[in-house]
Amino acid sequence: MIAPVVLTETAKKVWEAVRAGPKDVADVVQTTQLDQSLVMVAALEAQQQGFFDVKERVRLELDPVPDAAARLQQGLPERQALRLLIDAGGSLSVPDFTQRAQAQGLPVHEIFRWGSARGWVERTKGQPPMVRVTDAGRLAVDEPADDERALRLALEGTRFLDEQALQGVDPVAVEQLLGKRTDLAKLRKRTQRILSLTTQGLEALSRAKVKREQNALAPEDFQSGAWRDITLRPYDVTLPGKTVYPAKIHPLRKIMEQTRRAFLELGFEEVVSPMVESAFWNFDALFQPQDHPARDMQDTFYMLDPARIPLPPPEVVEPVRRTHEHGGDTGSTGWGYKWSEREAERVVLRTHTTAATIRALAAHPNPPYKAFCVGWTYRNETISFKHLPVFHQIEGIVIDEQASLATLLGTLTAFYQKMGFAKVRFKPAFYPYTEPSVDVMVYMESRGKWIEMGGSGIFRPEVSEPFGCKHPVLAWGLGLERLAMLRLGFSDIRQLYQGSLDAMEEVALCR
Amino acid sequence: MPIVNIDASWLNELLEKPYPPQQLIDALDQIGCDVEEVVELPRYRCPQCQALVEGSLGADTVKQCSLCGFTQMQPFEIVDTITAIRLDLLAARPDLFDIGGLVRALQGYLGEKKGLPSFTSTRSDIIVNVDPSVCQPNSYRPFLRCAVIELPSVDDRMLVALMKLQENLHWGVGRDRKLASIGIYDLDTIKGPITYKTLHPDDEPFVPLGVSEPMSGRKILSEHSKGIAYAHLLANHDRYPVLVDADGHVLSMPPIINSERTKIKIGSHRLFVDVTGISIAAVENTLHTLVSSLVELGATIRTVRIVQDEKELETPDLTPKQAIVDLSQAKQWLGLPLDAHTLMESLFRMRLDVEPIDESKTRFRVRYPAFRSDIRHTVDVFEDVAIGFGFQNIQAKLVPTMTVGSSRTEEQTSDLARTILLGLGYSEIMSLPMTTESDHYERFRMPVPNRYPRVGNPKLKALTVVRQHLMSGVMQALHDNRRRPMPQRLFEIDNVALLDDEAPTGCREERRVCFVEMGKDAGYATARSILDAMLREMGVEAAYSATQQPWFTAGRAARFQAGSFEGILGELHPEVILAFGLDHPVALVEVTLGSLRSWPIPHPRTTERSS
Structure with missing residues (x-):
């Protein structure tokens, strides 16, 4: 025994609608009062199963513009011109004709364009050039052309050219004449689908069972058990959903948080220091000579208010002063100049977060101690795609009996690997307060090159010893924005701080 | 940083060996030079003084002599084109500024010559x-x-x-x-x-x-x-x-x-x-x-x-200078498997002379050229040991000492605030902490105060104020997003700096969160419910009182204080909204984040300190 076909209520209605014979989808929609998309879903499903035959044909629909009826009534310009010329004896000089046509308010260029296209008028060269009615024009004067008849039919409701053809209008002529005359009517291609039952379908319909179909289940459907008889309409699961975005952490903040987590995982203590900082901690404590160009007004923001702040107690300041002047007890030659308290009292916006780590070192000079800081730093720069006057640094120190150049490279490798850069490389560099100094580079697979991420090294004894630290201190100052730009695929540093949420939404959280 | 062009073929001539450019670049990189790129550089002749003039990148012709300053309308005649290695100058190493100094260093690094050059x-x-x-x-x-x-x-x-x-x-x-x-x-x-x-x-x-x-x-x-x-x-x-x-x-x-x-x-x-x-x-x-x-x-x-x-x-007195280096100190500082031989070879490679001064070869006398003014401590010699050893030969490792990581409490509080606001559909923005008097005060209908954290010498005239509130940044962000569908909700979490004569640096910093809602229904009530939700989640119980501020609409603003938390909220005054080029109601909340009562659990002291 053949199992009965199970149809949804919708499908049943569609099947019934074509039981009597082939029908246009539009007619089915009208009969069933179903949404066209539902009709099509049912029809295509039935077609796949061999129950329906769906024939498509493309038809041309003529859609006159709103004032087409009035213009037709009045006579198209070329038709009016035809009368004008016949009244004038069949021909006129072009200037004369133009003058008369314009007097009647007729657009001359249209007359020539469409009149010539119809073969009603022709222009002859000569002195003066003439325009005259052709034989075809004379024949046409009282006979509506195909396109005029088509327009009238369309205005009366017979809009498809194939239907008009049944009433004697030549569709080819209509297409030729109206296809480009869009100020009068638009010709549109319409796909018409004719649905019919196959023999198999007709047979299946006779023994079809009906199943209820809904878009979603209502609470009553659950409670009553009706859900058993309800089919949820299947979806095309290949279609995308509606685009929505979550409220997001700022991408730079996210990378900052990953940076913090990386150092926390490596056993570092997080430290901070003030953004408004004394020159003492920002420069002098790092053995930066007081006449160093980096301390120049050109590079450093100096505060007008507060302009000066008292120095730390003498037990902190004195060893620093002595180290600057002659090396103090550090075994160094020092800078050999007279160190100025006044200069150290000046207030700057910190030019590096090393100010935070040197303060941490002064507070915890003994090993083991590992500290990091991610914070704002300030440089007296203008704004460009490469530079901002304010940006973040990733700073860190390691005070350890086994701290060394080799462990510096190991620590930084571990950090960058945690940040997603598998290959890390180092090269010698020369920075004023570390010895040796090291540049850190990471390999960007996507760009196929090594990119410099920042500077690092071992604090000079002139830096660490005045604070009572007798062990090697590993130190680094790395760029956060540079790292973030690589990860986020930005090429302009300003993109990181632009307010556009549209742009930020495009940055996936995984980047 | 100035750049110097080094003629690769002249370099090879002086090295007396035809090194391929890549090998020279790698060696320069490993002695610490910053190689920018290798370029083909035309050279011109000055018609006036007959000197060679190097072309510059990006310029097709040369019309001015760098030696005598002679200038003419016609481009100078091209003499030849050289392969130039472009280097960023290393401010700390003037002895590597030119081809002569680089040849000396490369001869050592590439093994052509070793030890102290003689300057008779x-x-x-x-x-x-x-x-x-x-x-x-x-x-x-x-x-x-x-x-x-x-x-x-x-x-x-x-x-x-x-x-x-x-x-x-x-x-x-x-x-x-x-x-x-x-x-x-x-x-x-x-x-x-x-x-x-x-x-x-x-x-x-x-x-x-x-x-x-x-x-x-x-x-x-x-x-x-x-x-x-x-x-x-x-x-x-x-x-x-x-x-x-x-x-x-x-x-x-x-x-x-x-x-x-x-x-x-x-x-x-x-x-x-x-x-x-x-x-x-x-x-x-x-x-x-x-x-x-x-x-x-x-x-x-x-x-x-x-x-x-x-x-x-x-x-000139070019007598070499001396330093005493201790092998065990160098080993400790660098963490390298050094013995007397590798130490000496590394320094020879750096064009220094070195000889042991004791039988056991633990201490060495190093003689370095007079021009090495960068050497002011034995650690500077250690650096030469490391470079001579070769950075690429260093076995990177971690310090084996156990330490416990710990984050700052304000970061933990901020993280909680961020989690809550993201959950409530607020998006995070970040803005620069420097701003202008106009954006920071005037647009908020505040008079510019007599004293505020103020920068004296900004290159960008605009940046004179270190921010004391977060409102400018979020308002600017609302302006930047004014074409997006309403309502808009965003927030920023960061520090502000407040003048404080009691603070060690004359400025105190506070961690704040500022959030705004913009839209036809945004107002005190919507902001208040978000703030209430945030404080509830943080375990902060706050009592509110009415406040009057020039940037808020009268009767639609409040402040609260609860332990170390405090804050202010309200509907922005229409003049403020208009001043930022907006035309929808904006409700704004700014909270100083304090420390949480019961969380986090105090972390253990990082480690025992050795003193």
Whole structure:
């Protein structure tokens, strides 16, 4: 025994609608009062199963513009011109004709364009050039052309050219004449689908069972058990959903948080220091000579208010002063100049977060101690795609009996690997307060090159010893924005701080 | 950072081996140079002085001579094209500024030569008498060191290299001629003895480089291009320093310009070099670096006798300096598997001499060239050990000591606030912590206060205020997003800086969160419910009281204080909304995040401290 076909209520209605014979989808929609998309879903499903035959044909629909009826009534310009010329004896000089046509308010260029296209008028060269009615024009004067008849039919409701053809209008002529005359009517291609039952379908319909179909289940459907008889309409699961975005952490903040987590995982203590900082901690404590160009007004923001702040107690300041002047007890030659308290009292916006780590070192000079800081730093720069006057640094120190150049490279490798850069490389560099100094580079697979991420090294004894630290201190100052730009695929540093949420939404959280 | 172009084929000629460019670049990289790129660089000839002029990147033609300053409308004629290695200068290593210094370093690194280069010198018959007036406060440029250089002959490329080195030493050591400046002359145009003295600005005019008429010192400073550029260095002088020869011809007026008659040219083979300045360290370093580099290009050094304050001095003094290095200290500092042999070989490779000073080979005497002014501590020698050992040979490792990581409590509180606001559909923004009086006060209808954290010297005139509230940033973000569908909800979490005479640096910082809602239904009530939700989640119980602030609408603003938390919220005044180019109601909340009562659990002390 053949199992009965199970149809949804919708499908049943569609099947019934074509039981009597082939029908246009539009007619089915009208009969069933179903949404066209539902009709099509049912029809295509039935077609796949061999129950329906769906024939498509493309038809041309003529859609006159709103004032087409009035213009037709009045006579198209070329038709009016035809009368004008016949009244004038069949021909006129072009200037004369133009003058008369314009007097009647007729657009001359249209007359020539469409009149010539119809073969009603022709222009002859000569002195003066003439325009005259052709034989075809004379024949046409009282006979509506195909396109005029088509327009009238369309205005009366017979809009498809194939239907008009049944009433004697030549569709080819209509297409030729109206296809480009869009100020009068638009010709549109319409796909018409004719649905019919196959023999198999007709047979299946006779023994079809009906199943209820809904878009979603209502609470009553659950409670009553009706859900058993309800089919949820299947979806095309290949279609995308509606685009929505979550409220997001700022991408730079996210990378900052990953940076913090990386150092926390490596056993570092997080430290901070003030953004408004004394020159003492920002420069002098790092053995930066007081006449160093980096301390120049050109590079450093100096505060007008507060302009000066008292120095730390003498037990902190004195060893620093002595180290600057002659090396103090550090075994160094020092800078050999007279160190100025006044200069150290000046207030700057910190030019590096090393100010935070040197303060941490002064507070915890003994090993083991590992500290990091991610914070704002300030440089007296203008704004460009490469530079901002304010940006973040990733700073860190390691005070350890086994701290060394080799462990510096190991620590930084571990950090960058945690940040997603598998290959890390180092090269010698020369920075004023570390010895040796090291540049850190990471390999960007996507760009196929090594990119410099920042500077690092071992604090000079002139830096660490005045604070009572007798062990090697590993130190680094790395760029956060540079790292973030690589990860986020930005090429302009300003993109990181632009307010556009549209742009930020495009940055996936995984980047 | 200035850039220097090194002619790769000349480099190979001096290295006496055809190294492929990539091998040279790798070696330069591993001795610490910053190789920018390798380019094909055209060279031109100046029709005036016949000197070679290097093309510059991005410029198709050259119309001005870098040596004599001659300019013409027609582009100069191209002589040839060289393969140039472009290097960023290393400010700390002037001895690597030019091809001579780089050849010396590469010979060591590539194994061509090792140990200390020899800088022998013989006496010349040149004497320079220094007049005491150069030490007077009103004409102060007291330090002078000189040398005589003998060369087979100055050729095209050497002239270019010499001028470039002079320029770069002025930048890197001389602080743009302030601390030290160099004069180089054709010795055959000079009759000794030479006198270093001072002149009244209007006395003894001479023909400076690049012009044909004699000019007085005063005229040079006001009319000659170099004079105008460096006049500030003599601004406090009422007499100008000059070098004058036995016939009374002026050699130069340091640190401004040389005379035309003594200038060096192609074919010169005896050069007189002087360095004057106000820092003896910079003056000596400049001279030592310059002459040592020229030795690598085939020069012979001869000393000059300088007579000052009845004392005599033979310069340059290129006697190597010494440092004592302890093997175990070096091993500890660097963490490298060093023994006496590898330590010594590494330093030889860096062109230093080293010998053990004890039987057990644990301590070493290191001799380094006079120009290595960067060495002021044994750790500087350790750096040379590391570079000589090869950074690429270093086995990276971690310190084995256990430490416990710990984050800052304000970060934990911020993280909680962020989690709550993201959950409530607020998006995070970040903005720069520097702003303007107009954005920070005036647009919020606040008078600019008498005192606020204020920057004195910003390059961007706009950036004068360190922010004390977060409202400017979020309002700017609302402005940037005003075309997005309403309502809009966003927040920022960051520090603000507040003047506080009690704080050690005169400024106290607070961690704040600021959030806003913009839209037709945004108002006190919507903001309040979000704030309530945030505080509830944080376990903060707050009591509110009405407040009146110029940036809020009257009757629609409140403040609260709860332990270390405090905050303010309200509907922004329409004038504020309009001032940011907006036209929808905006409700704004700014909270100072305090410390949480029951969380986090206090973390264990990081580690036992060894003292």
